Amino acid sequence: xxxxxxxxxxxxxxxxxxxxxxxxxxxxxxxxxxxxxxxxxxxxxxxxxxxxxxxxxxxxxxxxxxxxxxxxxxxxxxxxxxxxxxxxxxxxxxxxxxxxxxxxxxxxxxxxxxxxxxxxxxxxxxxxxxxxxxxxxxxxxxxxxxxxxxxxxxxxxxxxxxxxxxxxxxxxxxxxxxxxxxxxxxxxxxxxxxxxxxxxxxxxxxxxxxxxxxxxxxxxxxxxxxxxxxxxxxxxxxxxxxxxxxxxx
Amino acid sequence: xxxxxxxxxxxxxxxxxxxxxxxxxxxxxxxxxxxxxxxxxxxxxxxxxxxxxxxxxxxxxxxxxxxxxxxxxxxxxxxxxxxxxxxxxxxxxxxxxxxxxxxxxxxxxxxxxxxxxxxxxxxxxxxxxxxxxxxxxxxxxxxxxxxxxxxxxxxxxxxxxxxxxxxxxxxxxxxxxxxxxxxxxxxxxxxxxxxxxxxxxxxxxxxxxxxxxxxxxxxxxxxxxxxxxxxxxxxxxxxxxxxxxxxxxxxxxxxxxxxxxxxxxxxxxxxxxxxxxxxxxxxxxxxxxxxxxxxxxxxxxxxxxxxxx
Ligand SMILES: Cc1cc2nc3c(=O)[nH]c(=O)nc-3n(C[C@H](O)[C@H](O)[C@H](O)COP(=O)(O)OP(=O)(O)OC[C@H]3O[C@@H](n4cnc5c(N)ncnc54)[C@H](O)[C@@H]3O)c2cc1C
Ligand SMILES: Nc1ncnc2c1ncn2[C@@H]1O[C@H](COP(=O)(O)O)[C@@H](O)[C@H]1O
Numbered sequence: 001x002x003x004x005x006x007x008x009x010x011x012x013x014x015x016x017x018x019x020x021x022x023x024x025x026x027x028x029x030x031x032x033x034x035x036x037x038x039x040x041x042x043x044x045x046x047x048x049x050x051x052x053x054x055x056x057x058x059x060x061x062x063x064x065x066x067x068x069x070x071x072x073x074x075x076x077x078x079x080x081x082x083x084x085x086x087x088x089x090x091x092x093x094x095x096x097x098x099x100x101x102x103x104x105x106x107x108x109x110x111x112x113x114x115x116x117x118x119x120x121x122x123x124x125x126x127x128x129x130x131x132x133x134x135x136x137x138x139x140x141x142x143x144x145x146x147x148x149x150x151x152x153x154x155x156x157x158x159x160x161x162x163x164x165x166x167x168x169x170x171x172x173x174x175x176x177x178x179x180x181x182x183x184x185x186x187x188x189x190x191x192x193x194x195x196x197x198x199x200x201x202x203x204x205x206x207x208x209x210x211x212x213x214x215x216x217x218x219x220x221x222x223x224x225x226x227x228x229x230x231x232x233x234x235x236x237x238x239x240x241x242x243x244x245x246x247x248x249x
Numbered sequence: 250x251x252x253x254x255x256x257x258x259x260x261x262x263x264x265x266x267x268x269x270x271x272x273x274x275x276x277x278x279x280x281x282x283x284x285x286x287x288x289x290x291x292x293x294x295x296x297x298x299x300x301x302x303x304x305x306x307x308x309x310x311x312x313x314x315x316x317x318x319x320x321x322x323x324x325x326x327x328x329x330x331x332x333x334x335x336x337x338x339x340x341x342x343x344x345x346x347x348x349x350x351x352x353x354x355x356x357x358x359x360x361x362x363x364x365x366x367x368x369x370x371x372x373x374x375x376x377x378x379x380x381x382x383x384x385x386x387x388x389x390x391x392x393x394x395x396x397x398x399x400x401x402x403x404x405x406x407x408x409x410x411x412x413x414x415x416x417x418x419x420x421x422x423x424x425x426x427x428x429x430x431x432x433x434x435x436x437x438x439x440x441x442x443x444x445x446x447x448x449x450x451x452x453x454x455x456x457x458x459x460x461x462x463x464x465x466x467x468x469x470x471x472x473x474x475x476x477x478x479x480x481x482x483x484x485x486x487x488x489x490x491x492x493x494x495x496x497x498x499x500x501x502x503x504x505x506x507x508x509x510x511x512x513x514x515x516x517x518x519x520x521x522x523x524x525x526x527x528x529x530x531x532x533x534x535x536x537x538x539x540x541x542x543x544x545x546x547x548x549x550x551x552x553x554x555x556x557x558x
Contacts, residue, residue, distance in 0.1 A: 016512055017377040026381050094349070095358055118494055123376055124361050129319065129349035138320050138425035141346050144487065154428065158487045159342040160496070165428040166318070178477060178494065179487060214358035218371065218384040226519065229540035231531075235553040238525065238543050246523045246540065248445070248502040249469060249558055
């Protein structure tokens, strides 16, 4: 069974991103870029399926400009077998990402596609579900546990009320939540080995996809600032403030 | 112009999130209809018909929609939604699960987690863990939107008198099945709608110690939340996680106990009206957003707080 994993290059989760003063865009000058944390979890899950003998090959795919090859190499260092970059100019919208991934799915015919539940830059939480609609595959989103059982996939999902378990026909789509696994660190030898693993580059045209734009960013702004608060000296003072100043209890 | 709101419900009753979505839908300036898709969901449909400002309630009552399987419900919404200019759902786990599928079926973008409607085609939404608010404009003929419920007031649950019409179309993709669920039972208010939230973090040390929050929550009528670290460590279940990738809350009062205040946590609670932080580290970042900070050992402060409120 082939497993396809989608990895996205994003601003590192430790960076506090700010809007530029003129509101034209966010300031991403010289900020650290990383693999989206949810994608790292997705790669880890795929690699574990391979180590368990369930998967035969793990393919990492990223869509973006040449820089995203760095995140594909990260996935390869974590244990993916080969990489695919779909070269686009800058970032594209989730719907287009999903169309391009569909093109890769048609070429590679994986039994399982694992994505992150959400990219931490755009906070969209869309791509896996869109890919599901375009390929008519079932989806197990926000997954905290998966198990392959013959031609079915059992997925436990983190939902508002607790946990839900579904049984999906394969091929299927999974989007990872935080509790799916704890990703390993890539070892130095594996980072070296990853440099030699194959990485193919396609254009959207190779996949028969037209890159369209549905949304334009008009402006960006900082969120409402909170007024600086105070430190209270005791529980008594806290209770007094909440009762008599804030009037919330 | 017309707008279709996708109801959040459990067949027997309508969830509050639907009321916030109705308010967001009204801001689009068109007639608002509500789709209730479920199994034996007549009671939820009746409740939807009473919501102020709703013109029509469409009910798709079929076993195929019973567990809100995205594969089935998205086909239904794309079918029914074809006649509408806007399709709006609350950004609950159901909304997030289903709406992108709907958008892809209709070949349009989906706009996630809007916090305001600037114009019929222009919305504000938080990005980068809420550190930036983006204004985005859609060029699609149809807008598929999910709504951050804490950013919109609830529409009145009573006072409306919408007509109720059955939708007979049955869409069963036949590729997924519900197996089981583990639903956390609680007498407390729902986390995302509670007027007061008391949250514990890694500083609580274990699940047993979360009981220290119970008495305070009881007295304040509060819901109990948690940081990711507390959930990952197994102190409490996943549905209690507040944050960028958990639940978004904006109560009148948020009390963060033993939580450091990572940006991912702040993203889920910094729109609360009043924030209290109890932390033994006076440099913890949570104090930068707290209206009232108490530098103290939580194991001493919590029993005292419970006694004095
Ligand atoms: C992709 C991604 C998504 C994430 N999503 C979320 C999310 O949705 N929600 C979320 O919360 N986090 C999220 N995180 C994690 C986040 O970055 C932090 O790791 C997490 O919020 C830390 O939780 P904490 O504050 O409980 O733990 P810590 O950072 O370890 O803080 C514990 C605090 O407890 C205090 N403390 C300890 N003992 C005591 C005591 N006896 N009395 C008083 N104070 C005490 C300490 O001083 C410390 O400040 C995410 C991270 C990533 C990478
Ligand atoms: N440009 C991209 N390249 C590869 N995968 C992507 C890309 N954008 C999104 N994804 C995948 O889709 C998931 C969800 O992203 P989003 O829908 O943007 O929140 C990510 O975690 C990735 O697995």
